[in-house]
Amino acid sequence: MKHRTFFWFILPSLAAMFFFIALPIVSVAVQSLFVEHEQIMTEVENCGPFKCETVLQVDNEATAALREEAPLGRFNGLGTYTNRKHLAFEQVGVAWNETETFGEFMSELINLPFYKALFFTLTYTAVVTPFVIFLGLGVALAVNTLPRAVKGPTIFVSLLPMIVTPLIGALILFWMVDADGIIGATLQKIFNDPNLSLKASTPLTWMMLIVYGIWSSTPFSFIVFYAGLQTVPKETLEAAKIDGASRWQSIRYVVVPYMMPLVVFITLMQLMDNFRVFEPIISFSASAKATSLSWIIFNDLRGGDIQLFGSAGATSILTILGVAILLTPVLIRTWRDFNRKRA
Amino acid sequence: MSTSVADRRSRGLIWFTTSFVVLWIFIAAGPFIWTVWGSFKVQPDFFSKTDWRNALYGVMTTAQTGSAFTGDGYYGAWVEQAFWRNTINTGIVVFFTVVISLTLGTLGGYALARSGFRYAFWLLMAGLVFRAMPHITLVSGYLLPFFEWNVWGKLSTTIIVLVAINQPFTLWMLHSFFLNIPKDMDESAMVDGCTRFQAFRHVIIPVMWPGVITTGLFSFLLAYNDFAVTAVLLSSENQTMVPRINSFLGTVRETGDVMFAVAAVVSSMIPLFFLVLFFQRQIVSGLTAGAVKG
Incomplete structure (x- = not known):
């Protein structure tokens, strides 16, 4: 295709991506270097019946005028990145010097908002991903043995947890584990503890979120594995059978090796998806117990009276860097594939 | 067997x-x-x-x-809380997002599939990176300029943003789909004297619908299920269903009308249910397209 034709075909799409993806990233980076204006204080003389005293008051008009004039705020350099709400170099340094063991240092570290969110995100990803892969493979192997007439409806039902809006899917589970909901109330009866609440304890909240993660992601890995199972060559399986392999052995030594590229694919997708875990935290109102980087950004933008653009920007840039690191292996692989095709 | x-x-x-x-x-x-x-x-x-x-x-x-x-919950949600308004908003946002995404995406995806130049590859790589970025990170970049230009809170702004966020995925999917349509088809039309666009219009468009429908389903899901973008970019009177359900939660807990939220949740699941019912095969093939081939 000629350069000129290519250009006209791709232009609308490219323009949309440039103005609404590339430029916002620049905008986020610029924002993260600024911080909100401080309120302007003026000295006012307050005269009581006995004496006069000068007090400091917020000058609302001047503050509003300043905000109007420079909406970005004042320049702060990399200050936002290093403050307590983000990378917190100072606090980490103090914690490193003052704690004796590594365990103590870690417990200090996860009190800082950024590391707390990172810690939850990593735990969530590390637990959900293997569960999703094993469960998905298990379901795929089981569904594959079903008679043809039942397969369609089973796949239909299996797709639901993944297709449904994440916020809504998480809400449905949340209502069931509510202290008065079916699962919550039943658990109270089983443990005979009327005050048992899944929402009140940190480990239980984490578990709930992880259960939601497994529930909503398993369908994806099931579908991918199921499609993969259809491509396993029948001859190899038959050859294994003739050589006397048991059913378990032919799964372990024939099917699973065929699935390995899919395992890599699902793991990468899961890493990317779980890194941005966000909606379930909102649905479960779990932000006191578990936060993620995406939740911190959302909270900066929607949480308080003043929108903290600087703080949201800094977290966004750190998140984008995290995604870039996660993506590096994929990019390298795609690059190799591309060069192989050209050669 | x-x-x-x-x-x-x-x-x-x-x-x-x-x-x-x-x-x-x-x-x-x-x-x-x-x-x-x-x-x-x-x-x-x-x-x-x-x-x-x-x-x-x-x-x-x-x-x-x-x-x-x-039906009290449904009456409360739809009539008292005017949930129908949010349904209409969702309808508008989803419809235009899907139509515009697909129009831009087919043109771009076709170009990427037929161009062997290095820059086409770099565009696809950039698309891959964009696609992996959490949407909320971009949202913080929109807010300040949108406030300044006075376009915050409007449905049209949100549609454009969703289209843009959707583009990397649409491009990738349609690009791999167009790769499967033999090059000879449009090239022979061009030998016969068609321009590139005419070849696209008369030869490619008639055979591209299966891929477009599959891609459209996923664009639909992205726009319909979105929370991060719509919650931050829409004013309260323009809210779509998902952010509205979220703001329900804050208010109904005080008034004891949790059933309104339950009814709203069930109502918003119905379209998804029918989507899976009718397009199960396309959804499955779309999900596995990236995996089994790559």
Whole structure:
């Protein structure tokens, strides 16, 4: 295709991506270097019946005028990145010097908002991903043995947890584990503890979120594995059978090796998806117990009276860097594939 | 299906796989069935401390309304809380996002599939990176400029943003789909004197619909399920369903109208249910396209 034709075909799409993806990233980076204006204080003389005293008051008009004039705020350099709400170099340094063991240092570290969110995100990803892969493979192997007439409806039902809006899917589970909901109330009866609440304890909240993660992601890995199972060559399986392999052995030594590229694919997708875990935290109102980087950004933008653009920007840039690191292996692989095709 | 002796499964294995599948179906569908059923009950039944079976038989519902089923939650959500307005907003946003995404995406995806130059590859790589970025990170970049230009809160702004966020995925998917349409088709049309665009218009468009429909389904899901963008970019009167349900949660907990939220949740699931029902094959093929080929 000629350069000129290519250009006209791709232009609308490219323009949309440039103005609404590339430029916002620049905008986020610029924002993260600024911080909100401080309120302007003026000295006012307050005269009581006995004496006069000068007090400091917020000058609302001047503050509003300043905000109007420079909406970005004042320049702060990399200050936002290093403050307590983000990378917190100072606090980490103090914690490193003052704690004796590594365990103590870690417990200090996860009190800082950024590391707390990172810690939850990593735990969530590390637990959900293997569960999703094993469960998905298990379901795929089981569904594959079903008679043809039942397969369609089973796949239909299996797709639901993944297709449904994440916020809504998480809400449905949340209502069931509510202290008065079916699962919550039943658990109270089983443990005979009327005050048992899944929402009140940190480990239980984490578990709930992880259960939601497994529930909503398993369908994806099931579908991918199921499609993969259809491509396993029948001859190899038959050859294994003739050589006397048991059913378990032919799964372990024939099917699973065929699935390995899919395992890599699902793991990468899961890493990317779980890194941005966000909606379930909102649905479960779990932000006191578990936060993620995406939740911190959302909270900066929607949480308080003043929108903290600087703080949201800094977290966004750190998140984008995290995604870039996660993506590096994929990019390298795609690059190799591309060069192989050209050669 | 072969019926050799070696293929025949033992009774225990059949029993095991069947019960595993049944358990999985129960886990996957149970919460939905439970919530749909419970949405026709009153709150003391759906959130029953005394006995969970109350929600099945509607003991309190019968006591309060005289019948085992009640549409009170739906009346409250749709009429009192004017949820229909949010449904219309969602309809507008989803429709235009899908149509515009697909129009831009087919043109771009076709160009990427037919151009062997290095920059096409770099565009695809950039698309891959953009696609992996959490949407909320971009949202913080929109807010300040949108406030300054006075376009914040409008449906049209949100549509454009969703289209743009959707582009990397649409481009990738349609690009790999166009790669499967033989080059000879449009090239022979061009030998016959068509321009590139005419070849696209008369040769490619008639055969591209399966790929476009699959891609459109995923664009639909992205726009319909979005929370991060719509929650931050829409003013309260323009809210779509998902952020509206979220703001329900804050208000109904105070007034004790949780059933409004339950009814709204069930209502917003219905379109997705039918989507999966009618397009199951396309969704499955779309999900596996990236995996099995790559």
